[in-house]
Amino acid sequence: MSAPALVLLLVFIVIQFFMAFKLSLYRTDGFGVNLFVGFDNFKEIFKDPDFYKTLKPLCVYAISIPLVTVLPLIGAKLVYSVKSDRAAFIFRVVFVITMVVPSIVTILLWKQMYMEKYGAINELLKAIGLGTLATGWLGNPATVVYAVVFMGVPWIQGLNFLIFLTGYMKIPKDYYEAAKIEGAKWYEIMWYIEIPTLKPQLFMVLTLAIVGIFQTYEIYLIMTQGGPAGSSTVPALYLFQNAFKYGKFGYATAIGVLIFIICIFLTIINKVILIKKD
Amino acid sequence: MIGPELLTQYGTSGYLYKFNDIIQKPNPFAKSQKPWKDYFYLNMLMQSMSIDGNYYWLPFSQMGVAFFYNRDIYKKYSLKPPKTWAGFIKNSKIIAENKKTDKDPAAFVTSTIGMVDGQPDGVYRTILELLMRPHISEINLRHTKGRKYNPNDSKTVQNERIDLSERIVAFEKGLIDPAKAPEWRETIRLMKEWSTTWRKDYSSVTDPNVPYETFPRGEAANFMNGTWYLPELKNMQSVFTRISPKLLFKAGSYMFPEFTSESTKFPILGKTFQQIMPRGRLVIPVQKKDKWKMQAALLLAQYLTLPEVSQKIWDNSDYYDIPCVLGVKPKPESEALVAGAEEVAFLDTCYPWGYDAKSGEDYRNLKYLYFSSKISLDEYLKRLSKSHKESLKRVAETSPGEVDHKFIKEQLGKDWP
Numbered sequence: 001m002s003a004p005a006l007v008l009l010l011v012f013i014v015i016q017f018f019m020a021f022k023l024s025l026y027r028t029d030g031f032g033v034n035l036f037v038g039f040d041n042f043k044e045i046f047k048d049p050d051f052y053k054t055l056k057p058l059c060v061y062a063i064s065i066p067l068v069t070v071l072p073l074i075g076a077k078l079v080y081s082v083k084s085d086r087a088a089f090i091f092r093v094v095f096v097i098t099m100v101v102p103s104i105v106t107i108l109l110w111k112q113m114y115m116e117k118y119g120a121i122n123e124l125l126k127a128i129g130l131g132t133l134a135t136g137w138l139g140n141p142a143t144v145v146y147a148v149v150f151m152g153v154p155w156i157q158g159l160n161f162l163i164f165l166t167g168y169m170k171i172p173k174d175y176y177e178a179a180k181i182e183g184a185k186w187y188e189i190m191w192y193i194e195i196p197t198l199k200p201q202l203f204m205v206l207t208l209a210i211v212g213i214f215q216t217y218e219i220y221l222i223m224t225q226g227g228p229a230g231s232s233t234v235p236a237l238y239l240f241q242n243a244f245k246y247g248k249f250g251y252a253t254a255i256g257v258l259i260f261i262i263c264i265f266l267t268i269i270n271k272v273i274l275i276k277k278d
Numbered sequence: 279m280i281g282p283e284l285l286t287q288y289g290t291s292g293y294l295y296k297f298n299d300i301i302q303k304p305n306p307f308a309k310s311q312k313p314w315k316d317y318f319y320l321n322m323l324m325q326s327m328s329i330d331g332n333y334y335w336l337p338f339s340q341m342g343v344a345f346f347y348n349r350d351i352y353k354k355y356s357l358k359p360p361k362t363w364a365g366f367i368k369n370s371k372i373i374a375e376n377k378k379t380d381k382d383p384a385a386f387v388t389s390t391i392g393m394v395d396g397q398p399d400g401v402y403r404t405i406l407e408l409l410m411r412p413h414i415s416e417i418n419l420r421h422t423k424g425r426k427y428n429p430n431d432s433k434t435v436q437n438e439r440i441d442l443s444e445r446i447v448a449f450e451k452g453l454i455d456p457a458k459a460p461e462w463r464e465t466i467r468l469m470k471e472w473s474t475t476w477r478k479d480y481s482s483v484t485d486p487n488v489p490y491e492t493f494p495r496g497e498a499a500n501f502m503n504g505t506w507y508l509p510e511l512k513n514m515q516s517v518f519t520r521i522s523p524k525l526l527f528k529a530g531s532y533m534f535p536e537f538t539s540e541s542t543k544f545p546i547l548g549k550t551f552q553q554i555m556p557r558g559r560l561v562i563p564v565q566k567k568d569k570w571k572m573q574a575a576l577l578l579a580q581y582l583t584l585p586e587v588s589q590k591i592w593d594n595s596d597y598y599d600i601p602c603v604l605g606v607k608p609k610p611e612s613e614a615l616v617a618g619a620e621e622v623a624f625l626d627t628c629y630p631w632g633y634d635a636k637s638g639e640d641y642r643n644l645k646y647l648y649f650s651s652k653i654s655l656d657e658y659l660k661r662l663s664k665s666h667k668e669s670l671k672r673v674a675e676t677s678p679g680e681v682d683h684k685f686i687k688e689q690l691g692k693d694w695p
Contacts, residue, residue, distance in 0.1 A: 029287060029291070029676070031287065031288065031291035031293065111484075111485065115485065115488070116479045116482050116483065117380075117479055117488070135482070136479060136481070136482020136483065136484070138482070138484045139391055139479075139481060139482025139483060139484050140482055223484070224391075224484055225391075225484075227391045227484070227642070227643070227646065228390075228391050228481070228482075228484075228643075228646045228650075229643040229644075229646045229647050229652075230639075230643050241639065245635045245636075245639065246634070246635045246636045246639075247287055247635065
């Protein structure tokens with residue numbers, strides 16, 4: 001049964017990865033020039049000041065990791081605790097419905113809201129007497145990445161929410177009853193029962209969030225094009241620019257391979273920490 | 279639609295047919311025996327020559343850039359469309375000084391972030407080119423023997439181009455190096471002076487539609503754009519005036535103002551180059567197996583560039599660009615935008631945005647930093663110079679055949695880089 005899936009995985013994922021790795025060893029513009037350069041592309045990354053500049057917005061963007069992990073967990077807990085089936089259903093729909101809205105719609109809406117002139121956020125600030133705070137949110141290097149992070153509000157992504165909700169549903173009721181008998185407080189239940197039981201889900205969501213911040217580029221591409229003055233160019237966008245703007249496919253692929261290695265490394269660390277706590 | 283940089287990339291990689299030889303022969307559909315190249319505006323044909331000297335595309339339509347202005351605002355402040363840059367700045371300052379509230383019109387709306395088509399980038403390039411003219415003979419060192427550059431005669435630059443080796447020499451001599459060329463500093467001074475009249479949010483506008491839609495709403499007195507903007511301007515005005523009839527105003531246009539000694543102490547040779555460049559291009563992908571397909575595409579290109587056929591295309595379409603085929607009339611609205619443009623000699627002496635896409639990105643970033651006063655002029659020019667030097671090195675690396683080391687050594691007394 002799983003053989004066709006394995007074949008597809010092999011053809012479209014595994015082989016692609018090795019092809020990308022091979023490409024990263026070449027200097028190529030994606031068309032004609034193919035020159036084997038070994039690990040020169042990787043060495044160039046470490047010497048490239050523009051690449052290092054991409055790490056600053058990445059670190060700021062990493063604020064979203066705890067947000068997209070903890071808030072869906074709280075959301076799932078609240079929905080799980082709702083007694084009424086009908087109310088629980090409505091909450092589930094509300095949280096999950098965001099999954100069916102194409103991300104481009106959300107991005108474009110926020111882009112409009114962030115505009116300096118006529119943007120909803122600045123208009124709102126002016127209306128409540130905080131007009132001095134109004135700024136070009138996406139045109140200001142000091143605010144641009146925070147503005148992108150804030151776009152995720154309330155950071156309860158449908159998928160993460162569902163993962164945690166499923167986890168909560170799997171916790172045996174006996175645990176709660178035993179804890180109640182022992183007189184455990186709500187935070188003790190959370191710390192000693194829920195968090196340990198939800199470890200696989202936490203691992204999954206954290207991994208997705210980490211990989212997500214490294215992979216995200218489309219938001220920046222559409223909202224800021226990496227600007228102003230490169231202040232919102234994250235590594236994945238820098239990869240995109242090198243491949244499709246500067247015609248440096250080999251170099252771009254090397255950045256991609258490096259991102260992949262970093263993601264694997266962080267995933268392993270994540271796994272080790274969670275296992276250690278076990 | 280793709281830009282010329284990408285076409286050159288396709289071309290140098292062998293994916294595009296080279297028109298070099300065929301344009302020297304007559305068009306088989308024409309009765310005349312004159313070479314096919316003579317059917318095109320000379321300036322357009324020259325701008326179609328890529329940096330390696332090949333014609334990977336032929337021009338079909340050209341876009342003309344001009345200033346559009348709001349006649350009502352001009353009337354309100356008793357202004358006239360300027361003929362000179364000094365007049366343009368004077369007008370702009372009057373409008374900017376009268377802008378007391380959000381409701382008052384701005385003199386100009388633009389963005390320093392990203393590329394806003396037909397905006398200050400084009401002005402920058404035009405001023406720089408104009409100020410560099412006295413140095414053309416020092417830059418275009420390998421020009422045709424006996425030919426003397428005349429800025430008002432495009433024939434004097436026919437088949438001339440500043441090749442990569444000439445650019446390297448000119449850069450190393452400081453002629454086109456932003457940090458060393460005084461003309462570059464003067465260009466930025468003129469740009470900065472103009473920028474004081476722009477709407478104040480120019481350093482934070484990220485959406486290219488903002489400047490685009492501001493002029494039709496009557497919120498800006500001037501707007502710089504091209505022939506492609508005319509149908510959109512009409513459409514936007516009809517939409518906005520349906521929302522509020524008060525927004526209806528009459529728009530006029532004027533060509534790029536002439537530079538005079540009133541604006542700069544630098545010598546001005548000849549008339550200002552009007553920004554007119556190829557837009558619609560004829561391209562034929564190389565077909566290694568089915569060569570007949572290439573032949574068919576070539577015949578189609580030759581047929582489409584017959585003046586009578588090209589005229590039918592313009593007559594029966596909503597196309598406001600200027601034809602590249604001589605003798606074909608554009609739409610009446612566009613005629614004023616190209617008056618006399620073909621006479622001016624244009625050589626693209628140097629590019630504000632450097633020589634490849636990476637330096638283009640650096641140019642945009644530095645533009646933001648300087649115009650929003652985050653770095654000094656010296657720092658701007660120093661960083662731009664570094665970016666240009668690096669881009670020349672990269673281009674030389676990807677097109678080693680274009681670097682004439684012997685010529686460079688002769689000129690600089692040492693090899694490069």
